[in-house]
Amino acid sequence: MVNYIIRRVLYMIVTVFFISIIAFILINLPPGSALDAQIQRLRQQGGDISMQQINDLKERYGLNDPVYVQYLKWIGGAIHGDFGQSFTYNAPVGELIWSRIAVSVILSLFALIFAWVVAIPVGVYSATHRYTVPDYIVTVIQFVGIAIPEFLLALLLLVFAATVLHMDAGGLNSQQFQNAPWSWAKLMDTIKHIWIPVIVIGAGSTAWLTRVMRANLLDVLNYQYVQTARAKGLKENVVIWKHAVRNALHPLIMSLGTALPTLISGEVIVSIVLNIPSDGPLFLASLQTKDMYLAITFVLLQSVLLVVGNLLADFLLAWADPRVRLE
Amino acid sequence: MAAARGVAAEDVKRAKKKDIGQTSQWTLMRRRFMQNKLSVTGVIGLAIMYFLVLFAPFFAPYAPDDQDSNNQFQAPTSIKLANGHFAVCPMVQKLNTSNFTWTYKPDCNKSEPIQFFAPGFSYSILGILHSNIHLFQVKPPTKIYIFGADDLGRDVLSRILYGGRVSMTIGLVGVTISTVMGAVLGTTSGYFGGAIDNVMQRVIELLLSIPTLSLFMAIAAALPQDMSVIKRYFLISIIISIIGWTGLARQVRGKVLSYSQQDYTAAAKLAGAGHMRIILTHLVPNSLSHIIVVAILAVPAQILAETSLSFIGLGMLPPAVSWGVLLAAAQQVQVVEQHVWLLVPAAFVIITVTLYMFLGDGLRDAVDPYS
Amino acid sequence: MAETIPSAQSTEIRPTGEDNVIEVLDLHVHFFTTLGVVRALNGVTFKIPRGRVLGVVGESGSGKSVTGFSIMQLVQHPGKIVKGQILLKARKDDQPINILKYDRHSQQMRNIRGNEVGMIFQEPMTSLNPSYTVGNQIQEAILLHQTPDKDEAWRRTVDILRRVGMPNPERIARSYPHELSGGMRQRAMIAMALSCTPSLLIADEPTTALDVTTEAQILDLMRELQKDIGMSIMFITHNMGVVAQMCDEVVVMYLGRIVERASVEEIFYDPKHPYTVALLRSIPRIGLSKGEKLEVIKGGVPDSYSTVTGCPFHPRCPNFMPGICDKVMPAETPIEGNPHHTVRCHLYPGSAAEAEVETSGLAPGTAPAAS
Ligand SMILES: Nc1ncnc2c1ncn2[C@@H]1O[C@H](COP(=O)(O)OP(=O)(O)O)[C@@H](O)[C@H]1O
Numbered sequence A: 001m002v003n004y005i006i007r008r009v010l011y012m013i014v015t016v017f018f019i020s021i022i023a024f025i026l027i028n029l030p031p032g033s034a035l036d037a038q039i040q041r042l043r044q045q046g047g048d049i050s051m052q053q054i055n056d057l058k059e060r061y062g063l064n065d066p067v068y069v070q071y072l073k074w075i076g077g078a079i080h081g082d083f084g085q086s087f088t089y090n091a092p093v094g095e096l097i098w099s100r101i102a103v104s105v106i107l108s109l110f111a112l113i114f115a116w117v118v119a120i121p122v123g124v125y126s127a128t129h130r131y132t133v134p135d136y137i138v139t140v141i142q143f144v145g146i147a148i149p150e151f152l153l154a155l156l157l158l159v160f161a162a163t164v165l166h167m168d169a170g171g172l173n174s175q176q177f178q179n180a181p182w183s184w185a186k187l188m189d190t191i192k193h194i195w196i197p198v199i200v201i202g203a204g205s206t207a208w209l210t211r212v213m214r215a216n217l218l219d220v221l222n223y224q225y226v227q228t229a230r231a232k233g234l235k236e237n238v239v240i241w242k243h244a245v246r247n248a249l250h251p252l253i254m255s256l257g258t259a260l261p262t263l264i265s266g267e268v269i270v271s272i273v274l275n276i277p278s279d280g281p282l283f284l285a286s287l288q289t290k291d292m293y294l295a296i297t298f299v300l301l302q303s304v305l306l307v308v309g310n311l312l313a314d315f316l317l318a319w320a321d322p323r324v325r326l327e
Numbered sequence B: 001m002a003a004a005r006g007v008a009a010e011d012v013k014r015a016k017k018k019d020i021g022q023t024s025q026w027t028l029m030r031r032r033f034m035q036n037k038l039s040v041t042g043v044i045g046l047a048i049m050y051f052l053v054l055f056a057p058f059f060a061p062y063a064p065d066d067q068d069s070n071n072q073f074q075a076p077t078s079i080k081l082a083n084g085h086f087a088v089c090p091m092v093q094k095l096n097t098s099n100f101t102w103t104y105k106p107d108c109n110k111s112e113p114i115q116f117f118a119p120g121f122s123y124s125i126l127g128i129l130h131s132n133i134h135l136f137q138v139k140p141p142t143k144i145y146i147f148g149a150d151d152l153g154r155d156v157l158s159r160i161l162y163g164g165r166v167s168m169t170i171g172l173v174g175v176t177i178s179t180v181m182g183a184v185l186g187t188t189s190g191y192f193g194g195a196i197d198n199v200m201q202r203v204i205e206l207l208l209s210i211p212t213l214s215l216f217m218a219i220a221a222a223l224p225q226d227m228s229v230i231k232r233y234f235l236i237s238i239i240i241s242i243i244g245w246t247g248l249a250r251q252v253r254g255k256v257l258s259y260s261q262q263d264y265t266a267a268a269k270l271a272g273a274g275h276m277r278i279i280l281t282h283l284v285p286n287s288l289s290h291i292i293v294v295a296i297l298a299v300p301a302q303i304l305a306e307t308s309l310s311f312i313g314l315g316m317l318p319p320a321v322s323w324g325v326l327l328a329a330a331q332q333v334q335v336v337e338q339h340v341w342l343l344v345p346a347a348f349v350i351i352t353v354t355l356y357m358f359l360g361d362g363l364r365d366a367v368d369p370y371s
Numbered sequence C: 001m002a003e004t005i006p007s008a009q010s011t012e013i014r015p016t017g018e019d020n021v022i023e024v025l026d027l028h029v030h031f032f033t034t035l036g037v038v039r040a041l042n043g044v045t046f047k048i049p050r051g052r053v054l055g056v057v058g059e060s061g062s063g064k065s066v067t068g069f070s071i072m073q074l075v076q077h078p079g080k081i082v083k084g085q086i087l088l089k090a091r092k093d094d095q096p097i098n099i100l101k102y103d104r105h106s107q108q109m110r111n112i113r114g115n116e117v118g119m120i121f122q123e124p125m126t127s128l129n130p131s132y133t134v135g136n137q138i139q140e141a142i143l144l145h146q147t148p149d150k151d152e153a154w155r156r157t158v159d160i161l162r163r164v165g166m167p168n169p170e171r172i173a174r175s176y177p178h179e180l181s182g183g184m185r186q187r188a189m190i191a192m193a194l195s196c197t198p199s200l201l202i203a204d205e206p207t208t209a210l211d212v213t214t215e216a217q218i219l220d221l222m223r224e225l226q227k228d229i230g231m232s233i234m235f236i237t238h239n240m241g242v243v244a245q246m247c248d249e250v251v252v253m254y255l256g257r258i259v260e261r262a263s264v265e266e267i268f269y270d271p272k273h274p275y276t277v278a279l280l281r282s283i284p285r286i287g288l289s290k291g292e293k294l295e296v297i298k299g300g301v302p303d304s305y306s307t308v309t310g311c312p313f314h315p316r317c318p319n320f321m322p323g324i325c326d327k328v329m330p331a332e333t334p335i336e337g338n339p340h341h342t343v344r345c346h347l348y349p350g351s352a353a354e355a356e357v358e359t360s361g362l363a364p365g366t367a368p369a370a371s
């Protein structure tokens, strides 16, 4: 068990290391950097700017080194929590990023919980009432739920909120709280706003999980032990919930690993559309302005989230399914 | 009732055994497929959609980039019946001096009949069919906007039809790439096993640990902005297939692993058949139906990927038209609030993806009824 | 589809005055599948005297399991009991009750399941829930029918596990099914089925999946417990050798009908039906000389959807008599001088007396669409 954890963690580190290289290469690919833009701006403002000054700036951001040296310097700092400087914000990446990652994690987590809480009962109902009208309705809704891309759902909700409810559904806070320090009132305001992104981010996963739950349960209901449970004289409800659902959850937990990337992707794009102060908008901006350290750090931290999520999912599975041994 | 299920499965096996050869197995699949109403809906619906976008110039009343400053944000035209003909009411433009936006009022005193199969702008389809006949036209300067007009007075319907050419095919190209990659790599991985398999599995795991959209975004942002539309189209489709092949490779690998252990593979090996021969004559044909199913099931995700990327401005870029590009124009709530018809492309995205899912689901059930 | 199902009580058949735990009368079970109606049981009638073991034999697909599940009212969707009676007389002095009068979800039916009638299945690997300990699953039944006291129920659980010959019952009770061997699991299943001392045990091929040594142990155990508890057993198997060891009486099933019934001695020493004869020939025997092939019944069970006129066995029968066997369904006839030995075969006089001209399997045209 301890062995297993150590192995998994080592494995995680290697994975993240590889991803950091891929991300670094990718983001260094396009010609030019945020620095060029900055130099241009300086030129426009102050007229002349010498080669010397440009070189100084490049030196400061380490852009004169070959790419692999840049990478080694950056990863060396990253291990200690120093993710380099943002060109556009002229601030350490670490300062810009943590609160946003926190918002992302909270949103994704809530969306995940929302998806499970809705998907399991609906999936069970759908599977146990196969070929009835509600089952057909659920099936259609879940098809559409998967078919609607998150950004569209976010957009539709925004428009709906604006035209029908006359409220601004964007952001996480009303205007007056946007830059206010945390307080009880701000928390309440946040809660009032947060359900929209949570539902939007979770909608696709909910639809998908409902489908998986329904299919799994139909599968499990064919197993002999369900018949054994019935043959004992148990009520159908107990047969379903205690004996069948319990086992139908295992593949669901196993699929957590594959569901996480979708969830994080959804969170990124929904945050962009709804303008939520999480990783999405800043990541997009950093790509557009070629703010490379900022962009790379986002990719890296998102991967870390994913890998850790996968590990947690595996533990969850081992806890839920007595047949799974962690070794 | 596992016993009963087993019996049912045995029945099918028996049926398969009785019908000799491959054809009957395909026949069986086709029969199961045709029984599923949803999957038949999927096929028919998609056929119609592809027909519409293939003949987009015929169905579109205007060229997709045909601007008209007199009809900016023109609302969908209302159609009425006049003297037994369909007709449209010309719009009268007025400046709202309070907020300096154009408002439009239909003037139904002089209605303009819709002419069917009438000449309009010239076009060619696939470079072979040249014509200027369109399904419907109205006499200029009156214009017909079934789904309204955008900020430059371009016809949304025409742009949707043309945009579908990109959106409905870019996923197919992506899927084709990922299918070929997935099938080749998955087969290799499953067939040879050992170190090759190990490396392949690790690479797949690695790719799956990168958040998909962020990866797409990073790569797409690396593409130069001033690239030709065609080049960008293919690069974007390659990008969205980067992750796509992994899932397929895993599934194919699983299938190949199970086939490799079967007698005929062993027999072929013993008979001295080469690796390539075994793979091509035994493994690929046997997993073909599964590969097709997984490929079809992968199309929706890739269509959505293009749409999402284009929507945030990293996928296809104007002047190219795709559904994502069209929706990008609907990014501002204030704009959409007043011009809801800008969201019509969304309906096309949803319908297409849903139809693909119907089709994929039906195919899967037909190929693998007990999975 | 409701109109195609005759009422379950349409033809009341009087129970006999004997002390039978269960009496099944003219049972018909149909499966309404998407591909048509499968007539799994076509008028099955048998009874099990108190304290006796009835063997139900036949090839796979002959309807043995469906018969067992019918007694529990657990025939799975899309199966329906469309006709017949099942009379249960749990205790000697009870009045027989037709349990088909109870709804399958009713409290009365649940009281019968597990309490009056226990059931064990073929696959010990899958008949226990992998997520709960063996003890938990046995205790559940005891809590349901015997005592609401958890500790007491646990004590009884350990007791019954000891009784079925588990070496370390406390430990076994706390293990999960995957930690036990096949034989141990089957013992646990037996323990569960017997935990509430039912008056009838339905054992559906309980040893088919076990190796020969384990099979012998389990059979010994079942015989011993049967004597101790004094229950009746409906022993389903396709293995004639097992029948010889276990049973007092035997019914032979083919395609949803009983084709022969007799005491176990008569089945072995004086089989009448060509199908029974063939089944007996398929038992491996010690002393079978080399080169002498073990006989296999020629042909396969026809699939459930196709139509066979006359005697359903005629296409495979070595004694096939054209003109009669393929035209007329033989009736059940007692063998001369022995009312307890009956057979459904034209070889024996009287069989065509009240012959029904009927088809078995799917009757084309009556198949309703999917439910
Ligand atoms: N779920 C089901 N759907 C359709 N047909 C079924 C189902 N379960 C059983 N049957 C039919 O009932 C017949 C008898 O099955 P069964 O009682 O399981 O046979 P066995 O004698 O092997 O136990 C089979 O031929 C099968 O066609």
Ligand SMILES: [Mg+2]
Binding pocket: B003, C061, C064, C065, C066, C204, C205
């Ligand atoms: Mg059976």
